[in-house]
Amino acid sequence: MSDWKLKRFWDNAHVTPTAEGFAIELDGRGVKTPAKAPLIVPTQALADRIAREWNAVEEMIDPGTMPFTRSSNAAIDKVTLQHAEIADMLAAYGDADLTCYRAAAPQPLTELQAREWDPLLAWAEKTLSARLIPVQGVMHAPQNPQALRVLSDQVHALDVFALTAFHDLVSLSGSLVIGFAAMHGLHDPQTLWRLSRIDEQWQEDQWGKDDEAMAMAARKESDFLHAHAFYNLSRPRG
Structure with missing residues (x-):
C-alpha cells in the first residue's frame, strides 16, 4: 500500500x-x-x-477520499480471486435474514416490523422467486433449502463489480433481501437503509440516542449509499 x-x-x-x-x-x-x-x-x-x-x-493520495x-x-x-467464497458468504445471509426475525413483543414493534418487512418478503417471493418465512425470536430457524438455492444462484451470477457492491449492501444491512432490493431499485437507498434499522430506531425512540452508536450508524449509512452508487455506476446503460 x-x-x-x-x-x-x-x-x-x-x-x-x-x-x-x-x-x-x-x-x-x-x-x-x-x-x-x-x-x-x-x-x-x-x-x-x-x-x-x-x-x-491536492497533495497526497488519500484513499479515504477516493x-x-x-x-x-x-x-x-480481491473479489476476482475470491468470487465463489464471497458469494457463498453473502448467500448464507438468506438463512438468517434480518427481515425474517421478528420480536414477540411489544405489540407496536411487532406491528411495525410486519408493516415494513412483510412487503419486502412479498417482493422477494415475486421478483426473486424465493419465499422466506418470518419467525419470532432470535433463535435460528432454517429456511426452505430450495428458496436458499434460488437466492444463492442469483448471488453467484453477479459479476465482480456487482458482487463488490452487494457485499456492502448485504453485510451493512444484515439482509440479503434488502441487498437485492437495492440492486433492483425497489426503493431509494435511504428508504432501504431505514428499513434495515427498524430495531435500532425503536430502541433509540424508547431509550434515547447514544452518540457513539449514532456516529457508527452514520458511517454505515454512508458506506451503504456508496455501495448503491457504485453498483449503479458499474451497470452498462441501455
Missing part, C-alpha cells in the same frame, strides 16, 4: 476506452491497483467518477 503515500505527480487524470472496458490514465499512463493490475472498469460512468477522484487530489477507486481496486484485486 506504499503507493498510496505518494504525492500528486500528475497534471490530469482522464478516461481511455480499451478492449476490456475503460481505463483511468494519469498523463497518459494507466493507473494500477495496489496489486499492480490495470485499473479498468466496465463503464465510462464509473471511470469518469474515478478520474474525478484522482483530479481532486471511495470509487477503492471499491474498484477491491473488485479487481
Whole structure:
C-alpha cells in the first residue's frame, strides 16, 4: 500500500476506452491497483467518477477520499480471486435474514416490523422467486433449502463489480433481501437503509440516542449509499 503515500505527480487524470472496458490514465499512463493490475472498469460512468477522484487530489493520495477507486481496486484485486467464497458468504445471509426475525413483543414493534418487512418478503417471493418465512425470536430457524438455492444462484451470477457492491449492501444491512432490493431499485437507498434499522430506531425512540452508536450508524449509512452508487455506476446503460 506504499503507493498510496505518494504525492500528486500528475497534471490530469482522464478516461481511455480499451478492449476490456475503460481505463483511468494519469498523463497518459494507466493507473494500477495496489496489486499492480490495470485499473479498468466496465463503464465510462464509473471511470469518469474515478478520474474525478484522482483530479481532486491536492497533495497526497488519500484513499479515504477516493471511495470509487477503492471499491474498484477491491473488485479487481480481491473479489476476482475470491468470487465463489464471497458469494457463498453473502448467500448464507438468506438463512438468517434480518427481515425474517421478528420480536414477540411489544405489540407496536411487532406491528411495525410486519408493516415494513412483510412487503419486502412479498417482493422477494415475486421478483426473486424465493419465499422466506418470518419467525419470532432470535433463535435460528432454517429456511426452505430450495428458496436458499434460488437466492444463492442469483448471488453467484453477479459479476465482480456487482458482487463488490452487494457485499456492502448485504453485510451493512444484515439482509440479503434488502441487498437485492437495492440492486433492483425497489426503493431509494435511504428508504432501504431505514428499513434495515427498524430495531435500532425503536430502541433509540424508547431509550434515547447514544452518540457513539449514532456516529457508527452514520458511517454505515454512508458506506451503504456508496455501495448503491457504485453498483449503479458499474451497470452498462441501455
